[in-house]
Amino acid sequence: AQKVTQAQTEISVVEKEDVTLDCVYETRDTTYYLFWYKQPPSGELVFLIRRNSFDEQNEISGRYSWNFQKSTSSFNFTITASQVVDSAVYFCALSEAGTYNTDKLIFGTGTRLQVFP
Amino acid sequence: DAGVIQSPRHEVTEMGQEVTLRCKPISGHDYLFWYRQTMMRGLELLIYFNNNVPIDDSGMPEDRFSAKMPNASFSTLKIQPSEPRDSAVYFCASSLRTGPYNEQFFGPGTRLTVL
Numbered sequence: 001a002q003k004v005t006q007a008q009t010e011i012s013v014v015e016k017e018d019v020t021l022d023c024v025y026e027t028r029d030t031t032y033y034l035f036w037y038k039q040p041p042s043g044e045l046v047f048l049i050r051r052n053s054f055d056e057q058n059e060i061s062g063r064y065s066w067n068f069q070k071s072t073s074s075f076n077f078t079i080t081a082s083q084v085v086d087s088a089v090y091f092c093a094l095s096e097a098g099t100y101n102t103d104k105l106i107f108g109t110g111t112r113l114q115v116f117p
Numbered sequence: 118d119a120g121v122i123q124s125p126r127h128e129v130t131e132m133g134q135e136v137t138l139r140c141k142p143i144s145g146h147d148y149l150f151w152y153r154q155t156m157m158r159g160l161e162l163l164i165y166f167n168n169n170v171p172i173d174d175s176g177m178p179e180d181r182f183s184a185k186m187p188n189a190s191f192s193t194l195k196i197q198p199s200e201p202r203d204s205a206v207y208f209c210a211s212s213l214r215t216g217p218y219n220e221q222f223f224g225p226g227t228r229l230t231v232l
Contacts, residue, residue, distance in 0.1 A: 045223035091160065104165070110160075
């Protein structure tokens with residue numbers, strides 16, 4: 001079965017703290033893609049990153065970094081030195097792209113991050 | 118590019134009324150997706166189209182919901198008759214199929230309230 005689990009419903013931190021958002025996935029496929037989207041209070045969903053199943057290199061983009069570990073089926077997202085503007089709901093998503101390719105994105109339930117000044 | 122455009126942004130209607138939500142995908146994108154977001158169920162895929170043809174409508178909740186894509190630049194999601202439990206934010210997204218993955222670009226959403 002294909003499934004994305006974001007066990008953390010809500011996280012609150014104080015500005016400048018580092019915070020890690022967890023994502024665990026299940027898939028039947030050997031080829032798949034993982035995504036993170038951000039949904040700020042304004043409501044739109046903003047694409048942050050895409051990772052394919054053959055590339056386990058960690059990625060860093062400014063204060064954002066992603067840790068992909070196939071051994072634990074996890075794709076965690078870390079924000080370093082968090083800022084108030086990081087307050088949003090963050091969604092992890094999975095797309096199976098091999099034998100079970102259906103063109104669908106399967107979303108987790110999201111983690112609400114609140115960053116207080 | 119203007120991104121995915123949805124209208125209206127907010128809709129308030131009374132139970133039993135017909136509701137039509139509209140979406141214009143990004144030009145050149147050949148996949149279009151309709152999602153519904155609620156607190157209880159999170160983000161649910163309702164239906165998606167490829168080259169204007171519905172591919173999978175298994176997420177459509179019931180016969181009261183219908184979706185069409187008459188051309189590559191326009192799609193509608195209709196609810197008739199509407200019920201209070203249909204209150205949600207409805208998102209449209211589009212993607213360009215350039216490989217075995219699909220980065221989806223989302224519209225701003227339509228917040229529907231059925232009284």
